Amino acid sequence: MDDVEGRLDAVRARIAAAEREAGRPAGSVALVAVSKTFGREHILPAIHAGQRVFGENRVQEAAQKWPVIRAEHPDIELHLIGPLQSNKAREAVALFDVIETVDRDKIAAELAKEIARQGRAPRLYVQVNTGLEPQKAGIDPREAVAFVARCRTVHGLAIDGLMCIPPADENPGPHFALLEKLAREAGVERLSMGMSGDFETAIAFGATSVRVGSAIFGTR
Numbered sequence: 001m002d003d004v005e006g007r008l009d010a011v012r013a014r015i016a017a018a019e020r021e022a023g024r025p026a027g028s029v030a031l032v033a034v035s036k037t038f039g040r041e042h043i044l045p046a047i048h049a050g051q052r053v054f055g056e057n058r059v060q061e062a063a064q065k066w067p068v069i070r071a072e073h074p075d076i077e078l079h080l081i082g083p084l085q086s087n088k089a090r091e092a093v094a095l096f097d098v099i100e101t102v103d104r105d106k107i108a109a110e111l112a113k114e115i116a117r118q119g120r121a122p123r124l125y126v127q128v129n130t131g132l133e134p135q136k137a138g139i140d141p142r143e144a145v146a147f148v149a150r151c152r153t154v155h156g157l158a159i160d161g162l163m164c165i166p167p168a169d170e171n172p173g174p175h176f177a178l179l180e181k182l183a184r185e186a187g188v189e190r191l192s193m194g195m196s197g198d199f200e201t202a203i204a205f206g207a208t209s210v211r212v213g214s215a216i217f218g219t220r
């Protein structure tokens with residue numbers, strides 16, 4: 001659909017250049033193509049161009065779009081990057097391969113229950129509200145390390161990464177640096193940070209995956 005493939009190629013080239021610039025190994029940063037609001041006519045060209053990892057921010061929307069596409073392309077990896085309500089934990093565990101937005105004990109407990117019940121364990125990241133924005137999901141950065149520890153010891157969950165969305169009107173660099181520091185303190189390996197407007201900066205600060213929507217699919 002209007003040149004998704006061309007834009008995907010351009011984003012891949014920019015990721016490769018940012019990896020080189022940062023002195024990081026080629027291929028060390030994964031691209032999560034954020035397909036929220038876009039339908040299969042936009043998603044299929046990306047899949048045909050080799051993209052396999054996609055991000056959605058709403059459980060309901062993902063549940064409508066992805067099972068059909070996945071029946072044809074079983075090797076898709078789907079990430080939940082939007083806020084998770086505890087009454088959606090069952091559906092989220094069934095549908096997603098990575099849930100990037102664990103941010104409170106209630107959700108951690110629900111996820112633990114569903115993982116045990118379904119025998120299916122998505123990889124989990126904790127979302128950190130690095131800008132302390134009241135309208136934004138994510139745990140307070142001052143509580144993040146203790147929360148990761150609680151997810152492990154109290155809830156029995158494996159936590160693989162941290163995720164953040166810096167405030168739109170601020171220089172993202174300090175937020176990425178904070179997330180990287182918290183990940184080291186919490187002993188997690190994966191860092192999900194960087195979107196269309198700032199993914200090169202995020203790669204310089206150690207992102208292991210970037211979540212890119214509009215630069216691939218166009219404006220929403």
Ligand SMILES: *Cc1c(COP(=O)(O)O)cnc(C)c1O
Pocket residue numbers: 034036057081082165195196197211212213214215
């Ligand atoms: C929409 C969204 C993105 C992608 O944003 P773009 O600016 O379109 O690249 C990344 N992360 C989250 C959490 C989002 O909701």
